[in-house]
Amino acid sequence: MLHHEIIGDGTPLLILHGILMDHRYMKEVLEPVFEKAPGWRRIYVDMPGHGQSPPRDRINSQDDLLSAVVEFVNATLPDRRFALLGLSRGSYIARGIIQMRPNAVIGAALILPGGNPGSDPARLPSHEILEADSSIRPDLAESELWSFDAFSVVQRRDIVETRRRISAPARALWSAEQDARVVKAFELTCLTETEPRVFNGPSLILAG
Template identity: 40%
Template sequence: MPERTSVTLHFVERGAGMPVLALHGWTPDHRLMLGCLEPVFAKRPGYRRLYPDLPGMGKSPAPPRIAGSDDMLAAVEDFIDDTIGAEPFLLVGESYGGYLARALVRARPRQVLGLALICPPGRNLEKSERLVPERQVLRPDPELLASLDAPLAEEFADVAVVQTPETVRRFRDEILAGLHLADTAAMERIKQRWQLAEHPPEGDGQFDRPSLILTGRQDDSAGYVEQFALLPHYPRATYAVLDVAGHNLQIEQPALFDALMLEWLDRVAAESGREG
């Protein structure tokens, strides 16, 4: 048995039933996924949602032994063993969390009943190597930006494709709040060994269960083109490029996001013998 990392991840749990593990991206915390998914599961009872903070983010520590993505993955594996055990579960990963989720599917192909990837990196993990569109704001609101505190306005404007009071609220509460808690020293250390030893997609086999890959047409962080190359590894995947949406597509196209996630849950339920 692999040696445990001895890192205890802080997490928030909601609901009861089939487990759903939700992994956030690089530097936010569990609130990103909580904000993503709770509106979806409000329409679908019977699921136990697990929202951990990854090591070095939120309230989860990253001691020196967490020195790269392989250690991050091992900590998540330990979390699964402790909170889910051998029970089948659904897996959702956003951005860097999607990178780890793909590795988990490779490690536990029979335990994961379905996979959803939200703005995942494609073939290249390093942002400088990704094929991404030019920065574009499609729904600007200069008056709104002028009304915000300068630090919030700057960070929001750096990523927002849709500038509305609601997208500001969700960015502040679900994303920015976590960014301020990140252990920057630990994350710099981990970033030195950011790529997994068995780097997807080279290490991917085929995952033949219901999957969903969501990308933003204006996502200048992860892009939307390279993810298409993942499809041979996920023969049961729905692949969607959402217009008027950047790297935080769940807050910029919430109705479409919810609809696609609900349809994914329906497909998983139909094949796992559960009612949707």
């Protein structure tokens, strides 16, 4: 069983983190939203090789990662319909769940779903910094530079400190060895070798 934390009552909502993250990151970001949006049973899960869910030798591809999450869903939400929320790679896994269990999913929110290995960079907009602070970068650790340069749209010290608090612990538990295997077989065959299903449920895609 994958490590997970359940908060609240109501409609089940399976929440899937991205690479280098775990359920604590998602909880930190999303729980303030649910203070004003009751009625959701939030299921924050650590995917294998992240957080408190240890890596598994049998996970050698994205398909294997999806299978582990679907196995968790089948055990946790048998005969229950649920909604999905995924961030980055979590949104890709969410798409796989929709493909495999279309009648079970009532709605989906995909946050930053692009940029997977193999994506055409020409289709993506260039990185744009809306609020710059040149005094921050010299104070960053080597391990922080890539994400700061690649993802920071608003450069503020309070954001850097928040990322350190919620990202560094997750990064320390991330299995680079397992992920290296997954990246080599990144594409989900249920999306590439079969006709993708049309999902007619309520959907939200955030790609800014």
